[in-house]
Amino acid sequence: MQTIIITGIGISPRDVRQDAELKVEQTLDLSVLSTVLISEDSAKDDIYEYLDGYFRDPNSPITSKLAIIQGDLKPFFELSEQKQTTAGEYYERFITSLEENSLVIPYTLQTACAILFENAQDLALPYLKMGEDGRPVSDGLALFSGRAFTGSTLNTNEGVMLNILNNSLGFATRISYLYKDSPVTVRINKTKRNLDISENKIVIDKKLELMVSEYPQDHLSDDIQRKDLQQFLTEKIEQDMNEVIKKLQEAKSDALGLGRGVRAFHPKYFKKDWNEHFSTMDISVKLSVEIVKTGILE
Amino acid sequence: MSIQLTKLQLFLLMFVMQTGFVYTSFQNIIIEHGNRDATIQFIIISVIFFLQLLFFERTHKYFVLNSFTKTLYLIYWSLYVTVFVIYITYVLTSWIFPNTPTIVLIAIFLSVCFYASISRPETAVNIGVVLIPMLFLFLVFMFLTIPNLHATNLLPFFYDRQDTWWMGFIYATYAFGGAEVFVVLRKYLVSNDKIPKKSLFLYFSLLTSFYLLSISFSLMYFSLEEIKLIPEPILYILHSVEVTFAKRLDIFFVYIWLSWSLVAIVNYALVMRLVYFEKKRRLPRLQQLIFFAIIGITANFLIKFSVLDFLNNYLVYLNIIFTFILPVLIIFVNKIRGRTVSELEKSSS
Secondary structure: OOOOOOOOOOHHHHHHHHHHHHHOOOOHHHHHHEEEEHHOOOOOOOOHHHHHHHHHHHOOOOOEEEEEEEEOHHHHHHHHHOOOHHHHHHHHHHHHHHHOOOOOOOOOHHHHHHOOOOOOOEEEEEEEEEEOOOEEEEEEEEEEEOOOEEEEEEEEEHHHHHHOOOOOOOOEEEEEEEEEEEEEEEEEEEEEEEEEEOOOOEEEEEEEEEEEOOOOOOOOHHHHHHHHHHHHHHHHHHHHHHHHHHHHHOOOOOOOOOHHHHHOOOOOOOOOOOHHHHHOOEEEEEEEEEEEEOOHHH | OOOOOOOOHHHHHHHHHHHHHHHHHHHHHHHHHHHHHHHHHHHHHHHHHHHHHHHHHHHHHHHOOHHHHHHHHHHOOOOOHHHHHHHHHHHHHOOOOOOOOHHHHHHHHHHHHHHHOOOHHHHHHHHHHHHHHHHHHHHHHHHHHHHHOOOHHHHHOOOOOOOOHHHHHHHHHHOOOOOHHHHHHHHOOOOOOOOHHHHHHHHHHHHHHEEEEEEEEHHHHHHHHHOOOOOOOHHHHOOOOOOOOOHHHHHHHHHHHHHHHHHHHHHHHHHHHHHHOOOOOOOHHHHHHHHHHHHHHHHOOOOOHHHHHHHHHHHHHHHHHHHHHHHHHHHHHHHHOOOHHHHHHHOOO
């Protein structure tokens, strides 16, 4: 299969397509659109300006994936020339795999659009950069405030924390730490979230059920050892989660949709300029962790 | 012309006529005005509809149409069917057939309606049965969107009301347009006994739940600002559902909805036939052909976004008059005068 990359120039994505069509003997078909990549410079303005055409056209599949790209877009498409696949299909599989590992929040064009129009939640889209070996690499999540990219990002570990806080777990959600100089990896089995909301304060009461995936020290059937590990994990995860919240507040990006809960159950505390109010609130995570499975070893 | 209906057939006819073309479109206009109170507003109007059904059941024998009210209803139903055709064609050209001339689309589906209308009345009565499995399929597809719904979008109630909030109540009546056919068709029931309240309640619950599902799903799926941009929320929701067996689920549903709407047109045509051909008239087939031709030609001239927007905003007032107000007036006037359906039938025989 030979892939040809066509570039176009125009005042809008539709105009760009029209310009690109001048260089090929076929009409570009949007019905097979699988991924939309937006450069970070473009995303710093209202990204809906670039997306409106996709929502308006019934032939456009609004289940396509969406990602923000660091730097120039061109090298990301040149990938098609090296691989037996189109760039769109490649990034669709790539982002799906990130979603399955809970590294990014699963959004499609449509679900992202619903958030762009929502004043009680903000987007956090996959953030991709070009690796030194010429392969695209996931670099976490690009945080939005309103309809624009803030320039702030979460790294991949923080992305996992965001997904856990957001209850948007993929097929496998794993976290690793060094415990007593030995690695421990846990997989999130179940998660629950309750919000304790007052005028300027939100406490996120989070409960996690974990399954141990890696623990070379073994002997988790020992109550003392297991409870000690649980305590360690509670402190570490809670600390990481609070750091994520702090980053979200600094970016004025309510990627967790805490505003939805405030608006629904405490409407008098919900402010029209939610992003501003969110950034000034006292928000903290209170975590409780329970190890419910230890794999096929104890 | 006369027919005999069972209770089930009566409710099936009403269900198709009351959901017909309104089902894909009315959610955004209620939500646009009622915001998060749309579900509550709809439930309040549905209770009024249920009380009206109970009232109709008690007083249906007084619903006698004279030549003036008959003409009024025939004009109203013709207008309603024309709006159906305009809307169906607009949706088909927007979603599936952007390059097909509108007159071709209209000719194809109105010829199907015409054929069903000149067939035996039982055809029009029973044709709605084919929709039942399709509606179940539709519900299954809708439930696929559950992971993307935000239940918090339904709340808070009675909080951010705008000046036009009360209009939500007005537009909620769209869902119950066509309720007047209950009193029109009531006299054709096989056994003219009372319809139990339980049956009326079952029908009301089914219709209300079916509509409530569409309003609450639209509210939970879209943000308030987004839904104002989306004229067909249900189609759009299905457009965004990804399944392995079809690239575009919305096309599948558009065909279901098209057949649903065509059956609704056939059912409206049946009600008009029953009213118009109550007296024996010459050349009934030719008259029906002329009727469908006029509808088709008129609709073809009016398929414009601005016309649809106007109709969407103002048709509801005609709905309220002909569905809620006029039948009640007719019943009161005839009750005062002591005119009943059975007396009219005796005098005409």
